[in-house]
Amino acid sequence: MAQRGGRFDPDRISRELDWNLLRTFVVLADSHSITDAAARLRLKQPSVSAALKKLEDTVGRKLIDRSPGRYDLTEAGTLLYHEAVEIHGSVLRLSTLLRDLTDDVQGHVSIAVASHVVCPLFDQALERFHAAHPRASVAVEVRPSADAVEEVAAKRASFALCLVKAHDPKLEYRRLYREFFGLFCGPPHPLFGRPDLKITDLAGHGSVSFETDRLHDVLKPVTLLRAQAQMGPDITGISSHLEEVRRMIIAGLGIGPLPVHVAARDVAEGVLWQVPPYTDLPAIDVHVVWNPRTIRNRAEEMLLAELHQAIESTPIEQRTYR
Structure with a gap:
């Protein structure tokens, strides 16, 4: 012993x-x-x-x-x-750190991302990073927010872009952007295309949603929104991926939540229809999460620095997608 x-x-x-x-x-x-x-x-x-x-x-x-x-x-x-x-x-x-000991930045960056992250600010930072360091490689893995944070804590991911339920004192957090969730239905749904809807019209209708749409989880505001609309208690379809929630909404499985700025194109093309409420929508913050105890390669350091610079130089009003 x-x-x-x-x-x-x-x-x-x-x-x-x-x-x-x-x-x-x-x-x-x-x-x-x-x-x-x-x-x-x-x-x-x-x-x-x-x-x-x-x-x-x-x-x-x-x-x-x-x-x-x-x-x-x-x-x-x-x-x-x-x-x-x-x-x-x-x-x-x-092995990644040792491989990075060259004149050119050619390290690998592993990013854990929640599925509904649609952020022009991040896209532009990624574009600038690649233009400056074309030999560096990037892997983006879509994960539920809790799993993304876990990957960062375990040093398996360079950083994460995700929702945050509670702050781990061992990690660092910075708000990347704010988005607003609305409720939508697809063409097969009886409420689709109706311009005169009131929130009371949603009462009793079934819904689809994200796995984190629960009172004790990161999408609690969305859970309260569905409760406000007095929708049916049963969730017909559920997924951790935005694309699959969108698929089920369009297929008519139920009314479901999506970030308004992400759904805007589908609404314009007649694929989705937004239902009440239209104002006072729940705001959800998406964060950059990183582990200060992780020894990062140069590519990771530079992309994270690029992202921090983009956040610092862009007022939160321009990082709020309504």
Whole structure:
């Protein structure tokens, strides 16, 4: 055990802790059983069990409760998991950082983005960045906002553009833009094309929405908007992607929320119809989220700096899309 005189021996842990054991533990923590973890790691079950025992012996704590009918992280296991995930992110970044040691900026930028992020300011920053550093590469992965923040915290994403429910003190946040959500229906819906609608006309109609459209989540204002309209309690369709929510609205599955500036073209083309209310719409802020403890390559630093500069030089009124 990693203890000395009844106390933990941090020097011994730092000497004996094997990164491969931590990597195995991350998979164990994300799995449902030893058997499940072994399948993910492509190892035999006894090897994974032995690795877990060795890690528990090294840190001097039980990490996973494997009593009959249970497979849960202990308090120590939960603590170690959060640290191991961050270490894992740092190790994965080593090859990117080393590859970036050239005269030209040719690093890779990984951006986690919520699906409804439509922001000319960001598009222009990305355009300027590519023009200045054409050898740098960018990957944009669409994720629910909570997952996007998680990717940043784990150092797997360079930064995120997303909604924020609660601020993690370990991360940094900056408002990128503000958007307003309205309610829309598609051509098959009985309210489509009616110019004389009142909010009372929405009562009882079914709806489609985003997974985060809940009282305890980031789209709470949209949830309250639907409640104000006294729409039916059942959500007929749900997705974390704007494109799929839009698809279901157009298909007539129900009335659904979309950012007004994003839906404007569809409304102009007769694909969507906005329904009441038309004023006092819920405002939703989209943030840039980054991890100050992440060691970034030059491409990441420059794109993030480009985005910060764009925010600083553009008044919030011009970053508010109505």
